[in-house]
Amino acid sequence: MKAKAAMESTPVLQRATRTKRSGETFYGWLFASPWVIGLLVFFAIPLVSSFYFSLTTYSILQPGEFVGFGNYAALLSDSVFWKSIYNTVYFVVFFVPLSIFFGVALAMLLNMRVKGMPAYRTVFFLPTLVPSVAMAVLWMWLLNPGFGLVNGMLDAVGIQGPAWLGSETWSKPSLIMMSLWGIGQSVVIYLAGLNDISSDYYEAAEIDGAGWFGKTRNVTLPLLTPVIFYNLVMGMIHAFQQFTLPYTMTGGRGTPADSMKFYVMYLYDNGFKFFKMGYASAMAWILFIVVMALTALIFATSRRWVHYQGE
Structure with missing residues (x-):
């Protein structure tokens, strides 16, 4: 039952x-x-x-016609499109490695046990709180070839400074220098990574007779690679979307000689100035595919150089 x-x-x-x-x-x-x-x-x-x-001639004001991959084909013969790619890749190739190098170096300096270190950390973080437009105006004054502070300091030591933002050669290096001024946020992340490294590793390295360089090479940098990996991915994505600084400093024109015409700026011009929304959508998808491919490549190679504690 x-x-x-x-x-x-x-x-x-x-x-x-x-x-x-x-x-x-x-x-x-x-x-x-x-x-x-x-x-x-x-x-x-x-x-x-x-x-x-992206497959149409949609222009916000008109529905447009279906043209297939016509917009993508038209981009291949667009000289400004290729110029914007060159400018963007130039910025990414130089800015991302330099931001990692200076970010790690600053974090290691700011991780030292020195009196008043919180004040120093605050000073290096403050530039990240400055709005991008205000930062652009500030650097336009600093890099002014006639009365700018930078050229004034160079003149004081007998060096004639370049035109900086007015020079096709120096415009992109100037932008890289401005962007490096605002890496305080990544420095904070590196500091968190440094503080997460156990002191046991350093004690073991000292027992083995390692000096400062040996501990940095064999302990600090390998165990900091997860943080470097994160900042590499985020920095690369951010660099490909560079827009506010060059747009503000050139009024959207990308002068001189389109040397400051970055990819997202040209995408914005096509979409919201020329109302070629289909053309701009095609550019957006190309950017999306490139960024996704590079991100996947970084993730695929990370197994070879990213080391985690305990592994």
Whole structure:
């Protein structure tokens, strides 16, 4: 009788369990629905729409015509498009490694046990709090070839400073220098990574007779590679989207001689100045594919040079 009663109660328990699970699933989706709706409305739908628009001559004011991959083919013969790619790649190739080098170096200096170190850390972090437009105006004054502070200091030691932002040769190096001035945020991340390294590793290195250079090479840098990896990916993505500084300093013109015409600036011009939204969407998808490919490459190679504690 007990066995029979147990067999009869099993379906009831199973139905109750299914009802409970379905209720939990319903409330789970209910609480997650604001995020899901936001993801669909502000990301998924615009993403699919932009790809469709990249295949048309859509211009905001007019629906346009379907041209297939015509916009992508037109980009290949666009000289300004290639110039913007060159400028952007130039910035990425130089800025990202320099930001990592100076970021790690500054973090190691700011990690020293020196009196008043919190004040020094604050000084190096302050530039990140300055709005990009204000920073552009500040550096335009500092790099002014006539009365700028930088050329004034160079003149004091007998060096004639260049035109900086007015020179096709020096415009991009000037922008790199400005951007390096604001790496305080990555320095803070490097400091957190340095503080996360156990002192046991340094004690073991000292026992083996390692000096400062040996500990830096064999302990600090290898165990800091996860943080370097993170900043490398984020810095690369940010560098490819360089926009505010060059746009503010040149008024959107990218002068001199388009040497400051970056990829996102040209994308913005096509979309919101010339109303060639289909053309701009094609540029956006090319940028998306390039950034995704480089990010995947960095992740694929990270196994060879990223080291985690305990592994």
